[in-house]
Amino acid sequence: MATTTEAPASSTAEGPTTHTQNQAAKTGGALAIRPDQTAWTPEQGAVLRQSGIKDQVTPAELSGFLHLCQRTGLDPFSRQIYLIGRFSKKDGREVYTPQTGIDGYRVIAQRVTAQTGGTYGYEDTVWCDPSGRWHDVWLAVEPPAAAKVTVIRNGQRFSAVATFREYVQTFPDGNPKGLWAKMPAGQIAKCAEALALRKAFPHDLAGVYTAEEMDQADNAAPMAPSQDFIAKAENAETAAIARGVWTNAKHAGATVDVLDQIAAIGQEKAAAEQQPTPDSDAGDDEVVDVEVVSEDVPGQDPPKDTGAAKDAQKVVLDTLYAQAIEHRHNRDVLTQVRGAADEEGVIDWEVPGPPPERQPMSFRDLLEMLESAHAQRSAA
Known part of the structure; x- marks a missing residue:
């Protein structure tokens, strides 16, 4: 179903009229952007710096931003449009890119329609599931695979599709974060709308x-394929080879979860390589000593000490950490892990x-967190 709005015809060119900008300059005070302005005033520059723009911004980036504000009629001092700096390895500095919200796009579309005449509206937004089926409402818990928005301007349709995997903002482990985790359907619909409006x-x-x-x-x-590293670890003939896979995966930028899986595989291989004795048959309630796959202590580095004692403590902490996570369901194991950590000085x-x-x-x-979780499960 399409919805459109009509505006009175006008001979004005696209973009804010000179009259509109002049009126804004008269009523906006020292921060108002004039249509004949070629550089930011000292007052405007001071406010821009307070908004987060650093000294690394180039004169060309600032000039381009001023021209864009004049052309779109969006006000940077009302946060309708802003410059965002992102570090670029190629340039060796933060490169600044103009950004607005979807509301800014809608303001521009409505303003241009009002000034140039014609109509502007939308068809209903639709979302696509992983199988390729389209839905006019998204009710599933998991995110949609894509969203499609169609803008109608002067009777002409402008459609755009945005896929979730191309736009989702993620944590280093690949999980969505922020609004992409809370409202994924809405976020990807905004991306599709922006694409359609730009058309x-x-x-x-x-x-x-x-x-x-x-x-x-x-x-x-982008991370290296996780399953390749996990498969290599599973196919490793010895724990030493699995240790090498863990190191390669870490250097390739694998997630912590993948590194943990490789470490667990290596520990299993190391345990299988040990020669069991009749008195060393460990039950589920005992802490099992295993060879540690990882070469680094999880988390922050400990105080620097190149002695053998510190190296041994690294091994102890790696081992205890893996056992604490793996056996979090077993309170006796956690108690023994705590005691061992106290003795080794890594608690x-x-x-x-x-x-x-x-x-x-x-x-x-x-x-303490794992023990509390165990107690809650036991009480339930």
Whole structure:
């Protein structure tokens, strides 16, 4: 179902009229942007710096931003449009890109329609599931695979499809974050709407992108295929080979969860390589000593000490951490782990907490969290 709005015809060119900008300059005070302005005034520059623009911004970026504000009629001092800096390895500095919200796009579309005449509206937004079926409302818990928005301007349809995987903002482990985790259908619909509006109003929206479209620019670099590393670890003939797989995966930027899986595989291989004795048959309630796969202590590095004692403590902490996470269902194991950590002096070292948040915490706090979770499960 399409919805459109009509505006009175006008001979005005696309973009804010000179009369409109002059009126804004008269009523907006010292921060108002004049149509004949060629550089930011000292007052405007001071406010822009307070909004987060650093000294690394180039004169060309500032001049382009001023021209864009004049062309779109969006006010940077009302946060309708803003410059966002993102570090570029290529340039060796933060590169600034103009951004607005989807509301800014809608303001421009309505303003241009009012000034140039004609109509502007939308068809109903639809979402696509992973199988390729389209829905006019998204009710599933998991995010949609894509969204489609169609803008109608002067009777002409401008459709755009945005896929979730291309725009979703993620944590380093690949999980969606922020509004992409809370309202994924709405976020991807905004991206599709921005694409469609840019097709319908190419002159007015060129050079400025919505915040929703640019969220993915903050994502970590693509990770190497996780399953390849896990498969290599599973196929490793010895624990030493599995240790090498763990190191390669870490250097390739694998997630913590993947590294933990590889470490667990290596520990299983190391345990299988040990020669059992009649008196060393460990039950489920005992702490099992195993060879540690990882070469680094999880979390922050401990105080520097190249001695053999510190190296041994690293091994102990790696082993105890793996056992604490693996046996969090067993309170007796956690008690023994705590005692061993106290004896080795690693109880207060910082480690990543349990998945999925993995917030940094001391090893002592981690054990207390796991014991509390065990107590709650037992009470239930």
